[in-house]
């Protein structure tokens with residue numbers, strides 16, 4: 001049986017990166033940058049005051065007690081004015097008058113006289129002023145042509161702030177992945193508003209996948225529920241291919257039962273099966289295939305925790321690879337509950353997290369890890385991942401943790417190189 005790392009590698013080798021497209025900055029948050037961004041301008045674009053006060057020349061008198069005539073006033077938004085004498089009233093953000101290069105805050109000056117119109121006419125410095133103080137120099141944040149954002153990052157609001165400051169109105173982003181969901185099982189009541197007949201259950205995998213994919217910014221093209229017949233599954237898969245999806249995620253009918261028709265149906269449709277069954281728990285019967293038209297299929301086992309693992313540890317990495325997002329960084333926590341994982345299988349365990357007095361993160365693996373149980377999953381904070389060779393893990397073992405969310409709160413984009421989850 002293929003290992004998790006080999007399976008993921010096999011799958012990602014078949015991923016075709018999605019094309020880029022222009023996107024207005026107003027719609028770019030959450031999208032993935034397809035091209036490096038270089039700055040078209042200096043930021044700040046002109047030397048300006050960092051404080052309300054008086055602009056002075058470093059060549060003039062800056063010692064405590066020095067007196068200066070005030071030649072005029074300059075506010076943010078005013079165009080640069082020539083300095084006619086030693087000092088110029090200035091507001092935060094205003095360009096420095098020509099020849100002036102230092103700003104003294106108003107509270108460190110004494111107003112000696114005013115004009116008839118109430119404007120300051122002469123001031124005295126209460127303290128010595130450092131030459132160049134309180135001036136933000138052009139290009140001191142970003143220099144023109146500097147490389148500011150790399151391709152392959154998810155655009156966050158902070159990036160929008162930077163791009164907007166640089167006057168960038170459009171960015172090239174990766175096209176949104178298009179995904180179809182197909183849930184199989186004649187036990188599934190397809191209409192959630194209807195009562196359950198004998199033997200029926202509500203479809204929880206479909207709504208879960210739809211919610212998780214939508215939270216990642218993926219376009220869910222369709223979410224179908226089909227019965228346990230190969231024909232209906234084949235029809236749903238073909239309809240998804242016709243709709244031009246990049247990925248089909250199906251649930252159920254992929255194990256050993258009489259009605260587990262997924263492998264044969266996909267082969268019958270001409271799909272190339274990349275692997276079937278992965279050495280992991282839960283979710284072992286997972287199958288991956290490529291359709292003739294290029295769409296990838298992740299056929300997840302129907303058991304809810306097998307679906308959760310298939311989403312977080314296969315679907316998310318595939319979608320990241322399609323969007324040219326780097327792999328996720330590896331995070332660790334101290335295991336508080338001893339584990340005896342089965343040798344040769346990768347274990348994905350639901351856990352709660354807490355921080356001790358020293359700020360160290362601890363993981364508490366929840367009770368028995370039954371793959372059918374949804375409630376502990378809904379109460380979990382993170383996945384604990386134990387590798388195939390973990391052996392007995394006493395309390396205190398440092399273990400890998402993975403966020404429940406597909407888009408972690410701390411993306412750590414600068415750690416890509418060391419960050420493969422496999």
Ligand SMILES: Nc1nc2c(c(=O)[nH]1)N[C@H]1C(S)=C(S)[C@@H](COP(=O)(O)OP(=O)(O)OC[C@H]3O[C@@H](n4cnc5c(N)ncnc54)[C@H](O)[C@@H]3O)O[C@H]1N2
Pocket residue numbers: 183184185187188201202203204205206251252253254255256257260282283284285300301302303304306371
């Ligand atoms: N003889 C064997 N039996 C099973 C094996 C095995 O190796 N040998 N593997 C077990 C494992 S592990 C899993 S996981 C399941 C996977 O089976 P299938 O992928 O064929 O999934 P189903 O039988 O269709 O469903 C399994 C389980 O999940 C429920 N389910 C299905 N779809 C949904 C849905 N949309 N929402 C909520 N719940 C769903 C379904 O009713 C079943 O209870 O096979 C084991 N058996």
Ligand code: MOO
Pocket residue numbers: 281282283284285301303305306371372
């Ligand atoms: O793959 Mo399983 O272990 O029943 O969810």
